[in-house]
Amino acid sequence: MDGTDLGLWGVPLAMLAGAIRVSTPFIFVSLGECLTERSGRINLGLEGTLMMGAMTAYGTALLSGSPWLGVLVAAGVGLLLGALHAALCQLPKVNDIATGIGLMLFGTGLAFFLGKPYIQPKAPNLGALDLGAWSSISQVQQALQVNPLFLIGIALAFALAWALKNTRWGLIVRLAGESVDAALAIGASVGRVRLLATAVGGAFAGIGGAFLSLYYPGSWNEGLSSGQGLMAVALVIFARWDPIRCLWASLLFGAAGAISPALQSVGVTQGYYLFSAAPYVLTLALMIATCSPARSLRGAPGELGAVK
Amino acid sequence: MIDKFNIGRRALLGGAASAAALGLAGGAQAQKPLVVGFIYVGPRDDYGYNQAHAEGAAVLKKMAGVKVVEEEKVPETVAVEKSMESMINMDGATLLFPTSFGYFDPHMLRMAAKYPKVQFRHCGGLWNQAKNPMNTGSYFGYIDxxxxxxxxxxxxxxxxxxxxxxxxxxxxxxxxxxxxxxxxxxxxxxxxxxxxxxxxxxxxxxxxxxxxxxxxxxxxxxxxxxxxxxxxxxxxxxxxxxxxxxxxxxxxxxxxxxxxxxxxWQWEKIYVDFVETMKKGGVPGNFVRGGLKEGYVxxxxxxxxxxxxxxxxxxxxxxxxxxxxxxxxxxxxxxxxxxxxxxxxxxxxxxxxxxxxxxxxxxxxxxxxx
Structure with missing residues (x-):
């Protein structure tokens, strides 16, 4: 590849490219968690769902030869795991945090176990759209190789925000999250709403996993997620349960993850461990900046974390 | 969970085999296979470090009179001590290769003190004649x-x-x-x-x-x-x-x-050498190094x-x-x-x-x- 030397301008470009490449799993998992939490339930198990999604997508793509079928199967597996979490939480005196952690370990463990035969073989990739063909600079072309799932994720964020705000269905989800009494008063079944919201949220996380194994980094192995599912759950909190802000926060995390390699590649080598930690430092800083002991978190659904 | 199950099954097979051997001939002792244990920190088909060792182990499996037991994804914690103990006690392993860097100190050293008759060889550069027991050792290749x-x-x-x-x-x-x-x-x-x-x-x-x-x-x-x-x-x-x-x-x-x-890496070279030495009644070297010349890389x-x-x-x-x-x-x-x-x-x-x-x-x- 004939690279033009962009010098330090390469860094913001690399961060943009990183945001586009790395953020998609964050977008899907955080939107899934956002939907689930807006219905009044926490699902910490999405890390496990992400891994199961990644593994089943890779396995399906390998066996069937169709990566998009893999995405579909991953969504289905996510749906089932989400539904399992919801069903368990439906039982009396069950804590959704504890169940979530249990399902996280279950999901990753099961994915490692069933994924053994898929570590070595090479499955077909999802491929990308070349949106940078207009540019003569190879770095720009490289940065603008966009996977369709990234665009779907953006559309999904806006669709979810609109639906939560403007549709009757969205109203019921929000009501289940804000006040069970009010939801019951209009005749909605809180249990069913949460079941559906959690299951659909799980399906989103499954698709996020499919992106990891089928596009970027694009192969199945046991270190694939390295905690991205958990980070995405935390991301929902600082996005204040708003799908659009989830999208921005995901992009920010993707860009932050690209800082360290981008700086090292242009020769800034001081303190790369610190830059590697950038996403985590960013989370902490934002949490501290936005938290206050005087009030509860703005935007937090009222029923969140309540134990029946 | 699965690993435990495997050990159980291995032990069962081993037990059955030795029972059969005893039944057949009194001198079965001499034909008892040399049991070699491999412990990996990650999956052994990762196109990487662990696979390189597992490929070496696969060569040993083809040798007559050698039985290989393996366990993968063993963390560098006390978990590896349990793996070593079960390989020694249940499978009868007399030569162990804990392949990951962090297995050596204190885990492998602790096991070496507890089982002085078992030979432990670690992949890395940490063995020190003055400090470490003689039933331990290290091997490595000059991959540079x-x-x-x-x-x-x-x-x-x-x-x-x-x-x-x-x-x-x-x-x-x-x-x-x-x-x-x-x-x-x-x-x-x-x-x-x-x-x-x-x-x-x-x-x-x-x-x-x-x-x-x-x-x-x-x-x-x-x-x-x-x-x-x-x-x-x-x-x-x-x-x-x-x-x-x-x-x-x-x-x-x-x-x-x-x-x-x-x-x-070409670990099979080292592993085959070690096993042949053991089968002749000898003890593998304690500090083994080599490069292209020795065929280790x-x-x-x-x-x-x-x-x-x-x-x-x-x-x-x-x-x-x-x-x-x-x-x-x-x-x-x-x-x-x-x-x-x-x-x-x-x-x-x-x-x-x-x-x-x-x-x-x-x-x-x-x-x-x-």
Whole structure:
């Protein structure tokens, strides 16, 4: 590849490219968690769902030869795991945090176990759209190789925000999250709403996993997620349960993850461990900046974390 | 869970076999197979470090009178002590290979004190005659020799003169590989530079892919790496249409177009030696080292993009390394900050202990150790 030397301008470009490449799993998992939490339930198990999604997508793509079928199967597996979490939480005196952690370990463990035969073989990739063909600079072309799932994720964020705000269905989800009494008063079944919201949220996380194994980094192995599912759950909190802000926060995390390699590649080598930690430092800083002991978190659904 | 089940099944089979042997002949004792235990820190089919060891174990499995027991994904905690104890007590293992760096101290040493009749050999550079018991030991290969040869190929293939190295952590073994690769490349292409990016840990697929992509954006056209599993780096580079040089095992299958060569381990050589010594009633060496000459490391077969000139150059240098007439690390050698690290006239042979504590990057490497 004939690279033009962009010098330090390469860094913001690399961060943009990183945001586009790395953020998609964050977008899907955080939107899934956002939907689930807006219905009044926490699902910490999405890390496990992400891994199961990644593994089943890779396995399906390998066996069937169709990566998009893999995405579909991953969504289905996510749906089932989400539904399992919801069903368990439906039982009396069950804590959704504890169940979530249990399902996280279950999901990753099961994915490692069933994924053994898929570590070595090479499955077909999802491929990308070349949106940078207009540019003569190879770095720009490289940065603008966009996977369709990234665009779907953006559309999904806006669709979810609109639906939560403007549709009757969205109203019921929000009501289940804000006040069970009010939801019951209009005749909605809180249990069913949460079941559906959690299951659909799980399906989103499954698709996020499919992106990891089928596009970027694009192969199945046991270190694939390295905690991205958990980070995405935390991301929902600082996005204040708003799908659009989830999208921005995901992009920010993707860009932050690209800082360290981008700086090292242009020769800034001081303190790369610190830059590697950038996403985590960013989370902490934002949490501290936005938290206050005087009030509860703005935007937090009222029923969140309540134990029946 | 599954591992426990396997041990149970293995123990059952072992028990059944020895019961059968006792029933058949009184002198069955002499035919008892030598049981060798392998412990891996990750999956053994990862195209990387663990697979290299597992390929060695697979060779032992074919030998007569040898039984191999394996356990993978064992963390570097007390868990490995339990694995060792069960291999010793339930499977009757008398030779153990805990292959990961962190197994040695204190876990392997504790087990060696508890089971003085069992031989423990650790892969790495940590055994010390003054401190450690004689039923323990270490073995390792000078893979930098293979990296030097891979560097020659990279230096003669690159068009931009920019090489890339995705590395996990700036520890001596990794720095030695980066330096050898760079010295090899610059021996044939003095303008070549190696851009190094440290990801911070042994297995971080997303970071490895990011590192590869950001180097590609800078015009790097040959990438190699030192991480647990090179799969992500090699695949990402192949997709972008640049050249790759492998590590640990042969990754040619992952990059049929761009794979040039690679630095590979050949542990089976050591393992077969050790096992044959044990079968003769001897004890394997305590401090075993070797490179191309001993057959402990090798290079992958050349890919389609390697020129005949590069192949000839590699074979020439390989001969020199094997017959001892060629040394990789010799003065005058400067690090990439301009300090002289090896004075003119000094030549280090591979066994030189100074090299095992390498803490600098040579001239031509873009990057820093901290």
């Amino acid at each position: 020799e293979a990296q030097y040869l891979a560097g020659i190929v990279a230096g003669m293939t690159t068009k931009s003169g920019k090489l890339g190295f995705v590395a996990a952590k700036p520890i001596p073994q990794v720095l030695r590989n980066i330096n050898a690769f760079t010295l090899g490349a610059r021996s044939v292409n003095p303008k070549a530079t190696t851009q190094v990016i440290f990801t911070g840990d042994w297995s971080l697929p997303v970071k490895e892919a990011e590192a590869t992509n950001s180097m590609i954006a800078q015009g790097v056209d040959v990438v190699t790496c030192h991480v647990d599993s090179p799969k992500v780096v090699i695949e990402t580079a192949e997709r972008a249409g640049i050249f790759t040089s492998g590590y640990h095992t042969n990754q040619a299958k992952l990059a049929p177009k761009g794979y040039l060569t690679g630095a590979e 090798k290079t992958s077969p050349f890919g389609p993009a390697v020129s005949d000139a590069a192949k000839a150059k590699v074979e020439e240098v390989r001969k020199g390394i094997i017959d001892g007439s060629f040394a990789i690390f010799k003065g005058p050698l400067k690090d990439n900050k301009g300090n002289t690290v090896i004075a003119a006239g000094t030549t280090y042979t591979q066994t030189e202990p100074v090299l095992e504590g390498m803490n600098y990057l040579v001239e031509g490497v873009l990057g820093a150790t901290s």
